[in-house]
Amino acid sequence: MLWLTGLCQGWSFDTVVIDPGHGGTDPGSEWFGVKEKDLTLDLGLRMERILQARGIKTVMTRRTDVFVDLGERAEIANRHREAVFISLHFNATVSGDITGVETYYLSEGGMRLAEVVHSHLMRKLNTRDRGVKRNSLKVLRDTKGMSILIEGGFISNRWENQRCRAPWYRQILAEEIVAGLIRFR
Numbered sequence: 133m134l135w136l137t138g139l140c141q142g143w144s145f146d147t148v149v150i151d152p153g154h155g156g157t158d159p160g161s162e163w164f165g166v167k168e169k170d171l172t173l174d175l176g177l178r179m180e181r182i183l184q185a186r187g188i189k190t191v192m193t194r195r196t197d198v199f200v201d202l203g204e205r206a207e208i209a210n211r212h213r214e215a216v217f218i219s220l221h222f223n224a225t226v227s228g229d230i231t232g233v234e235t236y237y238l239s240e241g242g243m244r245l246a247e248v249v250h251s252h253l254m255r256k257l258n259t260r261d262r263g264v265k266r267n268s269l270k271v272l273r274d275t276k277g278m279s280i281l282i283e284g285g286f287i288s289n290r291w292e293n294q295r296c297r298a299p300w301y302r303q304i305l306a307e308e309i310v311a312g313l314i315r316f317r
């Protein structure tokens with residue numbers, strides 16, 4: 133199928149598969165009392181509301197605080213042919229001074245999508261632009277359609293942690309991801 137190989141001119145999709153990273157027994161990173169799994173779920177639900185208000189179909193890989201295997205997340209995405217897959221994460225590192233947002237892709241189509249969404253994010257978020265990067269992450273490898281993974285900020289940095297835990301920040305993230313998706317479409 134052309135849309136899988138990145139040769140197709142119109143990058144149409146009818147469904148957005150939203151993948152809030154981690155969950156349940158897997159909290160993801162945990163810094164200053166904030167768990168990554170809670171931030172990704174809240175961000176995903178915000179995206180879902182915005183997309184649905186714009187009449188775009190959504191599928192969530194999880195809607196509650198449950199563990200979902202990485203393979204299962206990709207399987208959910210692969211059930212929808214004309215879908216884009218957006219995996220949501222927050223970053224952490226032992227070096228507390230690192231901040232910024234980065235977006236990962238693997239396929240050629242994913243690269244185009246990552247560039248558009250990332251540029252929308254950097255337009256509104258006053259933080260370091262860590263760029264768009266190619267990485268063979270399992271969820272990107274296993275999804276057949278276009279897929280990207282967004283790291284929405286470093287919760288290991290005190291300043292960025294304060295922002296990531298604030299609803300206004302996650303609302304901007306959600307709005308700009310959706311704006312990028314709509315522009316891409």
Ligand SMILES: [Zn+2]
Pocket residue numbers: 153154160161168220221222
């Ligand atoms: Zn993560």
